[in-house]
Amino acid sequence: MAEAATQEIGLFNRREFLRLGFWAATALAAAEIGGAALVFFWPKLKAGAFGGEVNIGTLEEILPQLPMDAVPLYFREARFYLSHVEDGLLALYRKCTHLGCVVPWNYEEDQFHCPCHSSLFNRKGEWQGGPAPRPMDLMGIDIRNGEIWVDTGEISQRTAYVPSQAVPI
Numbered sequence: 669m670a671e672a673a674t675q676e677i678g679l680f681n682r683r684e685f686l687r688l689g690f691w692a693a694t695a696l697a698a699a700e701i702g703g704a705a706l707v708f709f710w711p712k713l714k715a716g717a718f719g720g721e722v723n724i725g726t727l728e729e730i731l732p733q734l735p736m737d738a739v740p741l742y743f744r745e746a747r748f749y750l751s752h753v754e755d756g757l758l759a760l761y762r763k764c765t766h767l768g769c770v771v772p773w774n775y776e777e778d779q780f781h782c783p784c785h786s787s788l789f790n791r792k793g794e795w796q797g798g799p800a801p802r803p804m805d806l807m808g809i810d811i812r813n814g815e816i817w818v819d820t821g822e823i824s825q826r827t828a829y830v831p832s833q834a835v836p837i
């Protein structure tokens with residue numbers, strides 16, 4: 669009876685319990701490593717917070733990470749993507765212009781792809797498909813003494829991309 673009590677733990681026998689514990693610990697470790705890696709790869713803000721002006725670093729720091737037509741850099745804390753197109757830099761608000769889901773970059777498709785209803789946007793935030801009624805919204809960019817500042821409190825809507833929306837560099 670005592671032996672049965674040590675062998676059986678609820679619905680699991682000892683071996684199943686140990687196996688379950690092993691996989692749970694492995695999954696937890698993988699989640700922690702994955703989370704740490706994501707935090708490591710997301711660029712950090714130098715100053716400020718969402719809702720106001722943020723400093724994302726100097727042109728010398730940012731441009732080597734963001735050549736023209738590279739995958740846009742995601743500034744998660746400030747809720748925008750920095751995109752480098754032929755006319756300069758764009759700060760694209762991450763919120764989908766359909767119903768507001770966070771729009772991730774899809775590496776395989778090489779475009780933004782909203783997970784909610786499949787609206788698609790290119791590097792300029794231009795609408796490419798799906799129910800979104802307009803391009804991705806923009807935040808204002810100001811380059812002062814080589815430092816890039818993005819005003820996350822100044823979000824503007826647009827109907828189409830025009831070159832003057834990009835900040836020349």
Ligand code: FES
Nearest residue numbers: 764766767782785
């Ligand atoms: S919220 Fe993005 S497509 Fe609907």
